[in-house]
Amino acid sequence: MTPSIIEIQPTRDDARIARLAASAIVLSVAEAAIPLPLPGVKPGLANIVILIVLLRWGWRDAIWVALLRVFAGSLLLGQFFAPGFFLALAGSVTSLTVLGLAMHLPRRWFGPVSLSIFAAFAHIGGQLVVARLWLVPHDGVFYLVPVFALAATVFGLVNGLVAAKLLRDIWPEHETGSRRV
């Protein structure tokens, strides 16, 4: 019997996506250690990485990193296929969709902060729809919308600013960063 060796050659793209996904996963695991008053209200630090990937390498890579983050992050936290996993997945898919549309806004006017706020709102939107349809089939979940919306605004702004700063500092020559000072 000839020994068969299956060798998968990772491309440079694969390595880069894996590296970026790893940093997103680290952020979501670290974030899980922060005590928060309400389930669902999270800073979403991993979204900083997603934003940077989106603006630097495009939507396809952002999808890869975001979904790898959701799957691997939930495996690490023991959340895989728990309700929280589906909420995270729904939020991720919605915000990726919105980001895919919002990234075509004129860059001169709309920077990472806009994208971050849009993504944060899409995140809570997607999660709320899944929560309403499946987990809490009652309109009572919408009572929490103002809390989630405020969290999305604040964390969207902060994450967007951090992403904008990192983009400018790491790739000052690249157009996706903030305008040059």
Next chain:
Amino acid sequence: MPASSRVLPWLELLRPGDVLTLLLALAFCVLSVVTLWRGGAPDKVVIRAGGQVFAELGLSRAQQIEVPGPLGLTLIEVEPGRARVASDPGPRQYCVRQGWLTRSGATAICAPNEVSLSLAGGASDYDTLHY
């Protein structure tokens, strides 16, 4: 200017559209508080006749409904956000004179004709025990 030099680098990262997005997000927050945390906003009307639920209507569109009772027809009028007993064959007209009901849990009872009108839904000011 040591204080502003710490804030300014962050403000430079904002573009004009970002400010607009931020304002929109804040407006959404305020709007959601105003619409969702309005205490006691009812969303449906429950009409009872002879002790049985006669009809449950949404409180979003205007309509009139006639409810038969032992004395005759009680006319109930629904408008967006409020409802009243428009006319009643009863002798004392208490339920008619109660006027428009706007709060969740508010009830108008036309006892002679065995018809009652109450608003439900939202965060009720009164619960079953209070009534």
